[in-house]
Amino acid sequence: MATSKRSTxxxxxxxxxxxxxPWASAHEEAEDAVLSDVVxxxxxxxxxxxxxxxxxxxxxxxxxxxxxxxMDSLRERASAIRRETLQDLPGYVGRLVxxxxxxxxxxxxASTPGDARQIITDIAxxxxxxxxxxxxxxxxxxxxxxxxxxxxxxxxxETDLGEYIVQLADERPSHVMVPAIHRSKDDIARxxxxxxxxxxxPDIPELVAFARQRLRDDFARADMGISxxxxxxxxxxxxxxxxxxxxxxxxTSRPRVHVAVMTMEKVIPRFADLAVLLPxxxxxxxxxxxxxxxxxxxxxxxxxxxxxxxxxxxxxxxNGRSDISRGAYKEVLACIRCGAxxxxxxxxxxxxxxQAYLSTYGGPIxxxxxxxxxxxxxxxxLSFLSTLCGACEEVCPVQIPLTNLLVELRADYEASKxxxxxxxxxxxxxxxxxxxxxxxxxxxxxxxxIAPFIEQARQLGIPLPGALGRWTRSRSLPKFTTREQAKxxxxxxxxxxxxxxxxxSNDNGQVPFQASREEHxxxx
Amino acid sequence: xxxxxxxxDELAAMFLRELEAAGGHGFVCESQEDLVDRVxxxxxxRSVLIEESPSTKFIGTALIEAGANISTTTNIWDAEVGITGxxxxxxxxxxxxxxxxxxxxxxxxxxxxxxxxxxxxxxxVADFEQLIKILNDRLTGSTTEPNRPSAIHLITxxxxxxxxxxQLTIGxxxxxxxYAFIYP
Numbered sequence: 001m002a003t004s005k006r007s008t009x010x011x012x013x014x015x016x017x018x019x020x021x022p023w024a025s026a027h028e029e030a031e032d033a034v035l036s037d038v039v040x041x042x043x044x045x046x047x048x049x050x051x052x053x054x055x056x057x058x059x060x061x062x063x064x065x066x067x068x069x070x071m072d073s074l075r076e077r078a079s080a081i082r083r084e085t086l087q088d089l090p091g092y093v094g095r096l097v098x099x100x101x102x103x104x105x106x107x108x109x110a111s112t113p114g115d116a117r118q119i120i121t122d123i124a125x126x127x128x129x130x131x132x133x134x135x136x137x138x139x140x141x142x143x144x145x146x147x148x149x150x151x152x153x154x155x156x157x158e159t160d161l162g163e164y165i166v167q168l169a170d171e172r173p174s175h176v177m178v179p180a181i182h183r184s185k186d187d188i189a190r191x192x193x194x195x196x197x198x199x200x201x202p203d204i205p206e207l208v209a210f211a212r213q214r215l216r217d218d219f220a221r222a223d224m225g226i227s228x229x230x231x232x233x234x235x236x237x238x239x240x241x242x243x244x245x246x247x248x249x250x251x252t253s254r255p256r257v258h259v260a261v262m263t264m265e266k267v268i269p270r271f272a273d274l275a276v277l278l279p280x281x282x283x284x285x286x287x288x289x290x291x292x293x294x295x296x297x298x299x300x301x302x303x304x305x306x307x308x309x310x311x312x313x314x315x316x317x318x319n320g321r322s323d324i325s326r327g328a329y330k331e332v333l334a335c336i337r338c339g340a341x342x343x344x345x346x347x348x349x350x351x352x353x354x355q356a357y358l359s360t361y362g363g364p365i366x367x368x369x370x371x372x373x374x375x376x377x378x379x380x381x382l383s384f385l386s387t388l389c390g391a392c393e394e395v396c397p398v399q400i401p402l403t404n405l406l407v408e409l410r411a412d413y414e415a416s417k418x419x420x421x422x423x424x425x426x427x428x429x430x431x432x433x434x435x436x437x438x439x440x441x442x443x444x445x446x447x448x449x450i451a452p453f454i455e456q457a458r459q460l461g462i463p464l465p466g467a468l469g470r471w472t473r474s475r476s477l478p479k480f481t482t483r484e485q486a487k488x489x490x491x492x493x494x495x496x497x498x499x500x501x502x503x504x505s506n507d508n509g510q511v512p513f514q515a516s517r518e519e520h521x522x523x524x
Numbered sequence: 525x526x527x528x529x530x531x532x533d534e535l536a537a538m539f540l541r542e543l544e545a546a547g548g549h550g551f552v553c554e555s556q557e558d559l560v561d562r563v564x565x566x567x568x569x570r571s572v573l574i575e576e577s578p579s580t581k582f583i584g585t586a587l588i589e590a591g592a593n594i595s596t597t598t599n600i601w602d603a604e605v606g607i608t609g610x611x612x613x614x615x616x617x618x619x620x621x622x623x624x625x626x627x628x629x630x631x632x633x634x635x636x637x638x639x640x641x642x643x644x645x646x647x648x649v650a651d652f653e654q655l656i657k658i659l660n661d662r663l664t665g666s667t668t669e670p671n672r673p674s675a676i677h678l679i680t681x682x683x684x685x686x687x688x689x690x691q692l693t694i695g696x697x698x699x700x701x702x703y704a705f706i707y708p
Contacts, residue, residue: 054689054690058690103672159697160687161685161687161688161696162685162687165687178686178687178690179687180687180688181690183688184689185688185689188688204688204689204691204693205693205694205695207688208685208688208693208695208696209695211696212695212696212697215697216601216697219697220601235664236660236663236664236670236672237672238663238672244683244684244685244686244696245683245684245685245687245696245697245698246634246683246696246697246698246699247696247697249634249677249697249698250634250697252675253630253631253634253675270660271656271659271660271663271664272656272657272660274656275652275653275656275657278652279652286686289617290546290617290619290652290678290680291680292546292679292680292681292682292683292684292698293677293678293679293680293683293698294677294678295675295676295677295678296659296675296676296677296678297674297675298663298672298673298674298675298676299672299674300674301624301674302624302673302674304625304626305624305625305626305628305673305674306626306628306629306630306631307624307629307630307631308624308630308674308675
């Protein structure tokens, strides 16, 4: 199904050497991967160190989870607006549909990714579309849109710089705001050099200029633009699209059709709420006061206007969100996709970004949302990919209780398991044993006796059976002490902790993390 | 609720400061000649795309009368400089606001390398909140019939990205250069 119009931006991409692991692929190769294996591999990738460093540096500049005035009050107001919306999601969506229709927008509903793919493909085919330019949108990732369009012979080009890079490298985006955060400038220079067959310098302004030049032709020739929606105002039907690069303006104004795709919870009650939500989004995402561009779309070009698309279809995508909005996890839908929880999450940073989550959305928000969307990995895996440290909640601009939601997901998963599975029996036996002082003494004495043999076997490389073997493959056993030794050590530690507390009390009265940790280790 | 002249001066000064902070450039022009002179310098020997609106009409004529060495392009993608008026400008953020309409040529604010915005001093508003309020009145029709232009564009400084190693870099798809000239 060859088409006559081909993308300039993608020309030569078959020459790009794909160096990503299979599970980072934008295609189905990721589907068989096991989360725990992937996480272990991801930690070892050299790029993960880089992502950790970049995000730690950003965090240091930002000064942690700080909500100085007026951001603190905007945060309270935004949280209230988002909860108000979730109180009556169907009602606000209904009002939005009425308003957008009266503005001349054709509204389509898609309940599954398959529906959405079909609707958008039909729009493209009816209008003779051969080439599509896209701005960054997470929902189209969830739909699997680009791959599907290619399978029916329509090229769709990602025009956000980070998305363009991951499209060329055949990867999934790894951060909602910085999709190619795991790629160094040298990586990107290599991808661009292979694409163009010309050496491209790893100088960042040159890389940016390269993308500007390569994608301009596609903006000029594309028949259709596809964008996501950051907010949709129910009273005025305004579709808000924010970018820094200007590609959002391009895809919504240059092609003859602009398809806007939104998940239903992007609706906000009133246009006036943007005075709260937009500054807060920018602050949370990047500490900017405003991004370079905010585009408010109402519909197709009016008569007398010089430019703008002739049609603006809006696709409202559900994918299980109606159900989520009626359940115990509905607060996850308050999310405004700022990416702050990702940047702040130590697990996310350590695994080098969202790709290792194997899902459309990575990081804390992804760990909650993915199982609820019934995507894989499910709650058995993803809800455990968190230390529950709570950093995500502190930086969340709309105060989503992410750690609570993760704990609830874990509990639901545990409750859903077979009542008398093997591990459940083992925990029960352990509980019984440690309920009596004798049982406890017997178990610790046993461990003290056999631990030296296990450690010796480990050091000699003698394989141990089952779980014991797996556990000790890369770890040594802790030193086990007698009760008397433990008592002595914990007394010393308590003395240390109290002197540390005194030393810090003139700062903020909080016990330093190290000291409280010391105490904890010794008590256990 | 139109601000008086001295507060307009304050707003203009704030606007220029904030636009500079966002990576753009702004000037208050003392006279029409001053404005034409500054625009002419930026347009010299370059192809220019100018919208036809009350706020820009005299510039085109003046540029030609001044014998400026410029060409008005037929292909909008080839233009090196774009010139438009603006509907509002936000002092506290250095933001230019353009509404789709028969007067506006939005492409001139997006496609060329250099974007020159001509800002009528009286179109300055204080801050983002006030901008949203004014737009809200217009869109919801609280005072008149609802009036919803097909698109409204807020522009704050040059096009930029942080997508490569989170380093702020200027000039991706939109104009790398943004100039705003405030005229009386």
